[in-house]
Amino acid sequence: MTTTVDPVTRPPAAGAPNLTRSALSVRRRVTNQVALGLIVLALFVAVIPLGLVVWSVLSRGGSVISWEFLTEDIPNSFRRSGGGVGPAVIGTLIITGMAALMAVPLGVLGAIYLNEYGKQRPLARLIRTMADIMTGVPSVVMGLFIYSAWVLLFDARTGFAGALALACLMLPVIIRSTEEMLRLVPDELRQASLALGARKWRTTLTVVLPAAISGITSGVLLAIARAAGETAPIVFVVGVTTAPNWNLFSGENTALPAQIFRNASQVFEPAQERAWGSALTLIVIVLVFTIIARIIANRFAIKER
Template identity: 90%
Template sequence: MADPVTRPPASDAPNLTRGALSLRRRIANRLALVLITLALVVAVVPLGLVVWSVLSRGGSVISWEFLTADIPNSFRRAGGGVGPAVIGTLIITGMAALMAIPLGVLGAIYLNEYGKQKPLARMIRMMADIMTGVPSIVMGLFIYSTWVLLFESRSGFAGALALACLMLPVIIRSTEEMLRLVPDELRQASLALGARKWRTTVTVVLPAAISGITSGVLLAIARAAGETAPIVFVVGITSATNWNLFEGENTALPAQIFRNASQVFEPAQERAWGSALTLIVIVLVFTIVARIIANRFAIKER
């Protein structure tokens, strides 16, 4: 007689099923990890190449004399620096930030804390979304037609207005999204203790969202600091330092990068790479300082 076929106990079937599912999940998890890592490499490699190119070609040009010397009048001439462009970038972008940051944060507070879904709030959101996608050259033309032609003068303040228009919608939308992430329980707890709504917003909501707000503000500043078209349209070009925002033409690092990079002369090319590295360092320094300030005033978890 043939021996009966031995079968696994019925109780082992669920264990085999669970084992197969576990193996399938591990394979899917490893595959997803590989794909995510590959996507990260694809994204980081171009960024690394850009940073390496700027560092290798601009690092040999950077010096204290380069950062403080006047811009040479001839593209062929070696030496000189971008001192007026550094100062122009700082004062123009700084003035734009002074105008755009308070307006943007206050506008976001109104949209999230007071306006909610009112018709005015919905219209402001729609206009902010539209302005976010408007090309920078359109902002430059707008300020040129409404400010430069009206006063018949290019100036650093006109450039600050153009950059502020570019920064404002980014700050409004990013700040509103960060305010939405603050739990309502924090607001309710503050109101339950007798605090008014404005005090709750200032002392509870804003500190809880300050890190995200700072990130949005830095993104807007970085975008504005690197814009070229508005600066060329409304600020003009000069090779001398101009501390007066309201009178006389000025210059900035993006404009100098554009002017020098479009030339075939080696000294001009070197100044373009040095200006690019200088602009990156300026944005990096402001990012670090802003992060330190944000961490100082953010609500700490205990």
């Protein structure tokens, strides 16, 4: 009895090339190159508008920036040339700094509770839901809330009112981003620390947080960058001033976003120049603090041996 072999399933002869595998390998390489090309193309498309924005700010604001521009008082008239944005620089630093002092500890501690203690308890689920809702709240709504709950109540437009508005904007971003970073820490690290006799709070402080510090820092920076560039809350609650005011609790104040808004809305050339200079100053401030935070995060992060 003879056995017939199906020509479709017949194995190739010894030494003969496998055309099916070769064709499949070529197709995979071509598909990979096409996908890589599309990814690079998408990257360039995303970078083009960002590059145009940076170039516009540098070209228009670079000619305005000087030590006098960063330190002198704001002119009383939009038509006047010269002057600077010194009060706005000071206001941006102290208002954003106060907002960070209020929002960062609360946000990080809240995220620790949600991930390490609350888990899926009803209170933890409620906090997550409220944080998600607040993340999508427009800044103008937060400004109106602080205006009605603080400014009208105490009849005071101050830098602290602006810090409260910015802190409310920063808080949900810090909570959600920090919680996600804590989730990425392997449970084996927690179990090893607990097995060595460390209590839960000490494990969280000395093991979990250092392991997630880089991601937490990135989330905090995103929140601070968003707060530093917000205009609506500042315009509503801090008032207007042309001289530096270091006191957050007394007197009106100002910030760079408010000066960008007020000067850019004018048709006078000196005001337009101050708007571009304020925009470049704000970008540089955010960049400097980003670099400092990255250095701090790398210093305290757990290094792989």
